[in-house]
Amino acid sequence: MNNMQMKPLSGKELDYIADSLSNENMLIKLYATARSVSANAQISQVIDQHLQVHEQHTHQMIEMLKQHQQMAPTQSH
């Protein structure tokens, strides 16, 4: 799909982004807890790498919200 024209965010899309942000936050907390009890170097390394990816996921979604901010209609009632 080359023609990636941006459309205003639907309510449904906003809900999915909100749910996904909450999932990512929960995963970050779970990984951090696992990291604190981990005694295995290999696993600790994987946890650190994964934590970074989840941070990126969160940033990606926040950026997406910002991109759509200007296109969103302002409430009229």
Add this chain to the structure above:
Amino acid sequence: MMNQQQNQSQGQQMMNESDYLNVILSDLKRTVREYTTATTESACPVVRRMFTDLTNSTLRLQGELFQVMEQNKMYTAPSPAPRQMIDKEIQTAQQDHQQAHQMSQQHGMQSGAFYHQNNVSNHTSNVQNPYT
């Protein structure tokens, strides 16, 4: 004796490394499903692309975590399917596919608008690490 009992009861209350990783693995599976649903429900192409990327990225994390857990004996791999069952499955699949194929060809000839065309590209090897 007293200490031992205390340690034991503490050990029962606390989750260990393996428990946490199992919880994370389940949560990654659930998150992948939600990203997939979000992808199919997206109307904006840019949002759809983002959810597609997030699905793939989370699938990679889930696969990687599974591999590490399996290597560290934190996950019992399911037992292999017997050869006989696979043989049977291949036979059924081939028969069913033949039927579906014939049907698609018949319909194509009736309407004249469609004729069968291979819509699946040649199968590439999947023996590389699927989690990268």
